[in-house]
Amino acid sequence: MYEEGREIGLHNYHHISNWIVFPPFLQWGLRKSDDVIETITGQHPIYYRPPWGHFNICTWLLQKKYKTIIWTDILGDWKENISVMELFHRLKSSLKDGAVIVLHDSGETLGADKKAPENMIKALEMLFKEEEAKK
Structure with missing residues (x-):
């Protein structure tokens, strides 16, 4: 992604809500993620x-050297019961200048369905085909 010119940012080393993470563990996760990316x-x-998108008072203090980015659209793509067509329509309606759309590439995270990423990939393929046909 970096070689394609994409900006790489932090999410955290472990996918744990900042509502429940012990501050030193959050600090370690940010530093570890930063080191890996660097x-x-x-x-x-x-x-x-x-x-x-969870914050607490420690989040603001510990991550202050980074610019915080939050999404404009979160599609629920971590759930398998959201059909490919529904995801496709949600993607289409999210397309606008400056949009930050959350997409997930793993079904292994707590709360995600294992096969959910397959639906998102299919929906993205449909969107790309449609967008390419417009050109």
């Missing part, structure tokens, strides 16, 4: 999006 890209990340 090792791979040669640059420190500047953006941070907390898991589930």
Whole structure:
């Protein structure tokens, strides 16, 4: 992604809500994630999006060196019972300048369905085909 010119930001080393994470563990996770990204890209990340968008007072203090980014659209793509067509329609309605759309590539996270990412990939493929046909 970096080689394609994408900006890489932090989410955290472990996908744990900041509502329940012990502050030193949050600090360790941010530092560890930063180190991994810097090792791979040669640059420190500047953006941070907390898991589930959860903050607490320690989040603001510990992540202050990063610019916090929150989504404009979260599609519920971690649930398998949301059909490919429903995800496709949600994606289409989310497309606008400056949109930050949360998409998930893993069904292994707490609360996610194992096969849910397959639906998102299919919905994305449909969207890309439709957008390409418009050109």
